[in-house]
Amino acid sequence: MIKLDSKIPGGKLSEKWMNHKFNMKVINPANKRKFDIIIVGSGLAGASAAATLGELGYKVKIFTFHDSTRRAHSIAAQGGINAAKNYQNDADSVYRLFYDTIKGGDFRGREANTWRLAEVSNNIIDQCVAQGVPFAREYGGTLANRSFGGAQVSRTFYARGETGQQLLLGAYSSMNRQVNLGNVEIFPRREFLDVVKVDGHARGIIARNLVTGELEKYASQAVVLATGGYMNVYFLSTNAMNSNATAAWRVHKKGAAFANPCYTQIHPTCLPVHGEDQSKLVLMSESLRNDGRIWVPKKAGDTRNPSEIPEEERDYYLERKYPAFGNLVPRDVASRNAKYVCDEGKGIGGGKAVYLDFSDAFNRIGKEGVKDKYGNLFDMYANITGVNPYEVPMQIYPAPHYAMGGLWVDYELMSTIPGMFVLGEANFSDHGANRLGASALMQGLSDGYFIIPYTMGNYLGTEKPEKVDVERSEFKEAQQNVEENINKILSINGKQTVDSIHKRLGHLLIDKVGMSRDEKGLKEVINQIRDLREEFWTDVKVVGDAKDINQTLERAGRVADFLELGELMAKDALNRNESCGAHFREEYQTEDGEALRNDEEYKYVAAWEYKKDGEWELYKEDLEFENVKLATRSYK
Amino acid sequence: MSEKNINLTLNIWRQESPEAKGYFEKFEKEISPDASILEVLDEINNRLEFEGKEPIAFESDCREGICGACGLVINGQPHGPLPKTATCQLHMRNFKDGDTLYIEPFRATAFKILKDLIVDRSGFDKIQVAGGFVSFNTGSAPDGNVILISKEMADQALDAAECIGCGACVAACKNSSAMLFVGAKVSQFALLPQGQPERYERVQAMVKVMDENLFGSCTNTYACEAECPKGISVLNIARMNRDYFMAKLKTGTNE
Structure with a gap:
């Protein structure tokens, strides 16, 4: 039995965070060093949390499965980071950023969290500039901005197409300073495999040393999870090869509710799949939609070269259906429509790809002009596909990209396990049913730099947890369970490789719990996933042992968890009898084929409590909208 | 995108542990020119796993050339023959049918080899x-x-x-x-x-x-x-x- 208490403070929306900061407990500087905090994950959220908690004087241990904390997948974010600075004098404000984010999330996010995100967005930019992050500048020396992802104001800060890299290196540098000062200790090449609870509170972790294979026990007075999203559940996604849900999932099975698992974002501008042996999908920044026009041949199965297809035989379907926003509609709308035209057989050569054509931009600003804006993306495309996009239109297709769902957290970012905090993409809190461009980096850093430093103090100051010893029975028991699980996987010695099962799971999910879902498909897929899980546990083959580097064993553990998460995603999608944001149920659409929300019955966060294998209990957190009017999104 | 497949001979460095003696293991492989070199290793590993043999240990993560996790010496050059290209961005269309490749870890006194192609940086x-x-x-x-x-x-x-x-x-x-x-x-x-x-x-x-x-x-x-x-x-x-x-x-x- 869990209790969902969102702890959203009362009062005016714009004063909630300020008041809450005042009302929270603070710990005096001399006492902070008496507290040990474990952070798992070293991306934007984890590294920024480590840096800031270290600065405050806490003793921090941070864990990553990478060889270096700098490799976390935040590094691959291209486009930029939003902030409500209004440097461009174009009527931006905290309110507008808040409203855009709530609306973009199709009114399925928390008002108070989203407001706070918009409120601290400006501090993030200042923080990063002070770290020496080389953001793009105007000739006069001020910070440059661009409009991004369909926003009607220019609020996105960027560093070429490498914003994530520069922000992560900034957080990494601040964290390194704390390592230098002795406040933060880094544990690389360690995989989190379980949380240890003492009297119901998170008090430590079990991690596997990926080089020696040893299971190690670590104790602390609080644990922070910043382990990213779960989109690799689809096998092919834009996530990095090692991104996984294991940490979040194991914590879920220990009592942390998992919220809105069916909210998964399929990003519209990715390179199409080229073959069965492909390992991952590559995202092209959606800034390309600012100048590229998306089209398919009007005739199904048209195999002519694009240059041979005359203008009148092309369907610029986004411009046709959404004249006001055209190619700049939100990600979910763009993706779904690409799927529809391809399902009708109008994809390029009858396959799964649509054109992203810059011919008009070439005529308007010249090839040089396009090169100035998108040169690195065009080079990347040419490198990967072997086709020159200055001569032949690009081909794109949607790919799984970002998980809005994640572990349920309250306003203080604490899960339903006391002492277990969840930051960044790993939590569910700020993006509702769909995330807007350039807001993932914002959330990761907001959580790490400006929220957890306050809320952690409140928890530690209220609970005053004692130090615990790793020789306690709770630690030994957790370690034993992890060991048994590993031995079980190694002992199956079946016939199927880990990847082949993962691929099959991916096919099932993208097909039935991807861009569009329906009751029949969801019911089917739940059974299919259960069968596949059964196959995994009876027929998977993992070579080698657990005594040294064994990457297959690492993957096997992650796939085992994906096989459970996939079922919950389908279950959540089946429960939600409405369409909202990235969750599109075929049965619930307007006459125009747009998402049809059901605010009366589904204006809630679906938080699932794990009972036993294949069984969950649903808890609902009602969403209250006091400051925005629930509107139907329209991009026509 | 894809042209016809090509056949390659790959000599890949194997080394069980930092102290063990390393050697080149030879693989003959038919591959798609659209595959990246890491996807070729994935395929070889899938086959090895299927046959019950230890797969080749190598590091990679983003596969978009930005995380810096991957890094192989290919025919004597770190990250292979293409300029300004990380290993994960090296596609097989840059090689010809019948080519022989030597794939090794980044070697340096400061980079201890942990296993096969993985080094400590x-x-x-x-x-x-x-x-x-x-x-x-x-x-x-x-x-x-x-x-x-x-x-x-x-x-x-x-x-x-x-x-x-x-x-x-x-x-x-x-x-x-x-x-x-x-x-x-x-x-x-x-x-x-x-x-x-x-x-x-x-x-x-x-x-x-x-x-x-x-x-x-x-x-x-x-x-x-x-x-x-x-x-x-x-x-x-x-x-x-x-x-x-x-x-x-x-x-x-x-x-």
């Missing part, structure tokens, strides 16, 4: 911990536009900051020098106003740890720049040397 992190940061606490930053930075300076700082920390510079250098890496880090901060207060302490601290971690000296062969997947310029080494020299003058020590 933690020396890079130690150098960063020594001084690769600006000392200020979260919350104390002034507005981002208070200090103006010319576009040219910001661009030059970003040119240096693009380093992905893969270690190709070290693997390419006959001295296993890390000076391109360290030079890039030092330069990023030296070029920006935020980096000025600690400029000279920083360069000394980072160079000291660089030397302690068994990275060699620079003898100006520029192999590092040639193999760098991000094209980081050796100008950064010159900047670092200048700052290091200035630091010694300012502090008057001979350490």
